Amino acid sequence: MQKSKGFLGKNWLVVLLVIVVVFALAGCGDKSETEVSKKESVETTSNDENTKNEESKKDDYPNKTIRFVVPSSAGGGFDTTTRQIQPYFEKALGAQFAVENHSGGGTAIGTKLVTEGDGDGYTIMITGTPHLQFSYLTTDVGYKLEDLVPIGSATFDPGVIRVQDDAPWKDLNELIEYAKTQPKGKLKASVSFRTSNNFLALKQLEKATGVEFTIVPYGGGSEARTALLSGEVDLTHAGAFNSLNIEQGTRVIGVQHSSNDWPDVTDNAKTFNEQLGTNIPNNSSTYGIFVKAEVKEKHPERYQKIVDAYKKALEDTAFIDVMTKAGEIDKIRYIAPDEYGKMNKDLETELNEVKHLFNE
Amino acid sequence: MDNIVSGFLLLFTFKSLLFLVLGVVVGFVVGALPGFSSSNGVAVMLPLTLGMELHTALIFMAAIYAAAQFAGAIPAILINAPGTMGAAATALDGYPMGQRGEGGLAIGIARMASACGGVIGAIIVLLVITPMSALALKFGSVEMFLVAIFGLTLITTVIGDSVRKGLISAGMGLLIAAMSADPFYGQGRFTMGFINLYDKVPFVPILIGIFAITEMYFLSKKTNLIDKVMIKLDNNTLRDLIEGIKETLKYPKVIFRSAIIGTVIGAIPGTGTAISNFISYGIAKRSSNRKEMFGTGIPEGVIASEACDSSVASGTMIPALTLGIPGSATTAIMLAALYLHGVRPGPQVMVNQAAEAYAVLLAILFASILVLPLGTLLASPLIALTRISTSILVPIVLLLCAVGAFAVANSMFDVMLMFIFGIIGIIMRINGYPVVPFVLALILGPIAEANFIRAYMLSQGEWTYFFTTQISWILWAIIFFGLFSNPIKIAFRKMRQQGN
Structure with a gap:
């Protein structure tokens, strides 16, 4: 017994250190602060009730x-x-x-x-x-x-369509014309999620032009853009600013907004409706x-x-x-x-x- | 070369070196706590780095990253509670060593292997960062699917004595992995009404539960962590350091192979240390001439896992710096730091911020070297943990685990999940079901599924799509060889014997 006590004493510092570190880290995660604020908020609300009339005059x-x-x-x-x-x-x-x-x-x-x-x-x-x-x-x-x-x-962040720099299509119109000559689903497009404005945008584009893409959700914007960069897909629909990290190697061929107010970051591309004569809603x-x-x-x-x-x-x-x-x-x-x-x-x-x- | 020199100049200033050392210490602490990982550590530090210069911030974060990769091994070895996802593979041989009273040696080996892996990985990346980024881009959906399948075939190496129980365990892992939004429609599956289960099953709380919580149950029945017979354990730090170095250097082949595996897999966005460590471990076991010793506490097992996970850190820098694509959660936060310093991540970083980029790689290299002295200094007091009576150790570890599981996503749900899987782990262990196949399946399942669905859509129903690239051919060959080389070899040997 005596022995084990001495044992613990020797390692007491270590245990203490570990505990201190844990609490320091927990503190960094803002937990302790939240606890404090919660307590305070209880106090404030009860105070509020007492001084309700004053509150509207002077709320600090x-x-x-x-x-x-x-x-x-x-x-x-x-x-x-x-x-x-x-x-x-x-x-x-x-x-x-x-x-x-x-x-x-x-x-x-x-x-x-x-x-x-x-x-x-x-x-x-x-x-x-x-x-x-x-x-x-x-x-x-x-x-x-x-x-x-x-x-x-x-x-x-307005929606745009990007293709690889050396893709054969100068603009969205050429891409759509090309897609019309190909079997359905020949052109592959990447989007972040199926539940995203990008997926919706491509569906609207399909409906307005009658072409059909193979639309693949990649589980994230970064992954969807990488797929275009690596050539796994032919086009991607993404936010103009969100997709700036693949600016090198890809270019914008169409902006899905009533006017292109962001020529610098969109390769001065024309809007969807300007190019296609369609009436596709804005996307952002x-x-x-x-x-x-x-x-x-x-x-x-x-x-x-x-x-x-x-x-x-x-x-x-x-x-x-x-x-x-x-x-x-x-x-x-x-x-x-x-x-x-x-x-x-x-x-x-x-x-x-x-x-x-x-x-x- | 000019860039490497200017990277050197950025790193070798008093301030940079100070933050390098500080980063190693911080990384050590977050890595050594179960549940906390380099990504938590870097995330917590992110606001602090806003006031620093860009290169100081990046060097600080890189040092945290490199040190945490090693430190995760310490709780894995001492108490079977992997401090990081990658360290789960380290526990397989590290913990048995620790139980034999060789915890100090095992940590010494892990430390040296980490240092070697980190240095080799960083040198590879420094030399070939540009061609490697092209390789990283070649890993599309098909290739990722095949990597995941290859990882799943490695279940055969960790399946344990009963194949039936091992397969049931793996099958259960796959089923639980399917408890996430399906990758195509984004519809929740088996969420039981918990939106916390919608995105994906939170891995880290499950890992902590199934390794650490389970272990604490069994520990609580003993009075001491180390078997009584072996209690004569003298804590000689210097000897552990030297023995660790000596023991590690006996296996240069394992070190180099693991470091290369780590660098390459790290470079593929979306993989991570958990997969790479198990792949490295599995390959080391397969190619070893004492396969049956793996899992009983041998140095190769620790080296294969640890040399690999340190080089992963360098590998993940490749897509991050050259393409602006995060290779891991930690690099994602480093990219955010670039943003917050007014630099847009992307290919232009290697041109405009080349000096900073190379300083980051050099920081990983030197942080890996620093792990040897600093890691010794910081880890040796922790070895004393193994001598604390379990009645004190167990509650402390349980508390640490709960805090760690909570910290991942600030969520009590995750803490509950941790305890549930702790209980599942106890039931599995009592009934002799191995947990490693379960963990591998859990991690690899979602990657395999999502990439298969993508590849299948891209193939438009044409099965040849899965064989179109050279890399896919190589991967198919590796999978085929891995699965069938042994039975074929045995068959040939038997035929020859019969012939004679």
């Missing part, structure tokens, strides 16, 4: 760390955009953010966390469209568009900032504070400088909450109309 929001939910893993598109905006958004709102990555279920896990969480304005999230709409239209996730309200959009994806709908209903002044701060952050000259340096400034597009909300509703209606295309 934000007075604690704000939880910022990213519904994808670190290093992904949502995460990168969040971290680009974060310092300026924090400055404008006057609060610290604790960024939490909650990936899984498409984007549903992170979104559910926000829609089922507190609507006190201390939780903000980033997500995208049509990712958001697809998540509740295709799977039973337990939330709908109305459960969130937008703070504003962050980025706007956006990233945007959202909060639970309850925030706007119960704390309109807090909601307004977030909206104003976010707008201010995107107008911050330091932010604009950084984005210009990265060549990504054209991707940033602020759409005010009312208009962005309407866009999202319209997109939902549109996706509902073409739902059958996804089940063919």
Whole structure:
């Protein structure tokens, strides 16, 4: 017994070290902070009830760390955009953010966390469209568009078609004319997922022109673009900015928007409808900032504070400088909450109309 | 060559070297904790690197990456709880060594093998990064499917004594792997209403559960980790270091082969250390003249796994730096760091940021070398863990595992999953079902399925599509040879004997 005690004593430091490291790491993952905020939030709500009359006059929001939910893993598109905006958004709102990555279920896990969480304005999230709409239209996730309200959009990425640099087609029109002379499905196209605006876009193109592609979902945008680079497929439909990493070796032959406002990053290609004389709807994806709908209903002044701060952050000259340096400034597009909300509703209606295309 | 020199100049500044050492230490800690991996570590550090210069940030991350690859072996060897996905293969021979009281030696071997693998991998990549990127692009859906199938055939090498039980275990792994959105329609399958199961089954919590939690159950029945008879264990760090080096260098063929396998598989986007380590382990076992000793705690087993997973880190840099395609979760975050520093990942990186790119590769090389002294310094106190009474060790490890499983995706669901699979592991082990076929099938199943479906769509129903490229021919030949060379050899020998 005596011996084993001495034994433990000798290794006590090691055990202690291990425990300290664990807690340090857990702290890095923002867990401990969240715990603290939760406690605080309980206190604040009870305080709120006591001083409800005063609250509308003098609300010191934000007075604690704000939880910022990213519904994808670190290093992904949502995460990168969040971290680009974060310092300026924090400055404008006057609060610290604790960024939490909650990936899984498409984007549903992170979104559910926000829609089922507190609507006190201390939780903000980033997500995208049509990712958001697809998540509740295709799977039973337990939330709908109305459960969130937008703070504003962050980025706007128009859909384009890319082919390899040495592909025989000068533009989309030539590609379609060629496809018409070939057996159905001869031309192969890659898209990120079947539930993506890219898949929908190619289906719309097929319907408008009567050609048929073999459309292969690759389980991710990066994989879909690699497939074009390696020559496994003949074309890919992707976001103009999202696909800039394969700029070398591939070129844009058509932009799916009413006008090409991004000639520099799209090889000055013409729009789908200009080339084909068709009437294919616009196609794009956006990233945007959202909060639970309850925030706007119960704390309109807090909601307004977030909206104003976010707008201010995107107008911050330091932010604009950084984005210009990265060549990504054209991707940033602020759409005010009312208009962005309407866009999202319209997109939902549109996706509902073409739902059958996804089940063919 | 100029680029390598300018890479050197970036790396050999006080600040860069400081962060190199710091990165190795951080990488060591995250690698040694079950559930935490280099990708967690790098992700946590990402916001901190924003204030650094680009090359410092990348060197820091590369050092974390390289060191974590080694450190994952330590808990695998000491307590059968792989610290990283790749270290699952290390546990096969490392843990039996640890139980014999040779944990220090096993870690010494893992350390030396990691250092060698890391150095060889980094040198290969430094010399041939451009041609290798062309090779990486040649791995399309068909080739990826074949790599996964080859990996599945390696189940034969880890199947254990009962073929029936081994196959049932593998079959169960494949079934559970199918509990993810189907790769074509994106419809959830067997999610039982949990959206957490929609994307794909979370591997890491399952691995922790089936290895570590299961092991803790069996450990809790013993009073000491190491068998009583062997308790005479003197903790001589320096001797372990030297013995580890000596023992490792006895197997140069295994080191080189494993390092090359790691570099090549690492270069293929979407594979990762788990596959490469098992492939390396399987090949080492097959070509060894003491096959039956594998799994009982022999140095080759540890070397085959560890030399491989360190070179994977270099391999994954190839598509990341030359094409902007992440080869692993960790490189994905490194690419995000490029973005955040105003550099768009893609082929132009090798032109505009060539010095930084080469500095990253050199950082991996030097971090791998640093693993020898720093790894010795940091790992030797941990060896004492094996002497702690299990009544203290088991609860600590359980806590660590729970924290690790949670940290992967900030999800309590994953912690529950870990415990469920811990119980499944206990039931399997009591009934004599080997878990490694289960794990291999679980990891390879989704890769095989998704790539088969893609290849099948691209083939438009033409089966010859699976035989169109040279690489596919080579892979088919390897699969065929791997499956049938032994029975054919035996048949010939028997025929000859009968003839005589």
